[in-house]
Amino acid sequence: MVGLTIRLKKKKPEWLELLLKSKFFGPCFDHQDLKKNEMNVYCVNCNQCVCQHCLSSSAHYLHVLLQIRRYVYNDVVRLHDMQKHLDCSKVQPYTINGAKVVFLNPRPQSKPSKSTSGVSCLACERGLTEPNCFCSIACKVSISMAKQNSRRDQSPPYLTFPIPEFSDLSAKQNQNLEPNLKEDESSNLTTESSEENNHQISWFNSALKPMRQLHKRKSTPRRAPLF
Template sequence: MSTTSNEVMQKVDSVFQSQSFPKWVGSFLEKAFFEKCPSHDLQKNELNRYCITCDASICRYCITSGCHNNHKILIIYRYIYQNVVPLKEMAIHIDCDKIQPYKSNKKQVVSLTPLRHSGSGSLIECAATCNSCKRKLTDPDRFRFCSIACKDEVVQPNQSKCEGAFQHTEGTSQQKDKIEQPNPSRRKRSRKGVPHRAPFF
């Protein structure tokens, strides 16, 4: 990339960092969906809704029971085995500008997390990729991110937390490596012995 394009990208990033997402977005992205509802042992009780007011993943029976009356609720769909939300519904609550939408059942949806790589060339370093995870974008002139999580990472960077967690996991993995490295001179089991051919008759 040239120096001018780097400067443009830095300006774009600074604009995104000046914006902010509501606090519930981080919690929303960590929720598990499409599991069985623990409160309702009925058919079709998947947790495919999110109550913003209660900060909880809920099922259709949770809503009909009246526990979430007048609450803000998002419906979660599946697209290529990933959780997505309708763009129109999500745009009411957060700024979905620059997030690449996808079409699912004739609806524009945005992915909660990055979609899986579709091929070997989908993770590349160039201007036509997501600013966060480097996945290919269909229209890089209009979009900068492939998912809500990627934009959230740029808008509200938790780099210090991530670095601390990475250092912690790296330290523990190094300790495990030291502990788990077997002594080459000692074997748990003895060798079977010298193999012998069966006699020919």
């Protein structure tokens, strides 16, 4: 079955969180009477710890499984197996029986250790070798999630524009129309008043104009007849 590749681009997957919180190498409750019943396998599909006897049943057939091992009294997993499901770059690897492994959780320490190269874990400040930046998978996950949260918080908020209500919009439109109506009314009033004034002025001028005296021309004078 194809593995679940996680690049930590989104929130931490549930199976990874349960894997880091699980306690391994305890006795299996379903197979207490059998030998080698320690739970040293994690089923990704079921999100639980199982033992070797649980794998013999058909319940975990074709499931994604991770073999958990112990190194310096801490839980480790093979780098090759974990790399199929999680990006383990920059995580400090260690060699056990010719195989490279990585720690699931940081090892306890009383004070930050120092390394000859001057490189330390970004989460717990444990000394590392270049070019690694994390001592365990849990440290890398914590730093990666912190960076994602900081980027999300620093992202600019979406610009929102308030939508005016219908009543407000109609009121504003009426307000915008009122000046135009007033201007039209004032223009009509001015034209009417100007016409009326012109009519009065023309009548006044005609009234003041002196009337021309009409002199009737005399007719041809008639002479008295001669006797």
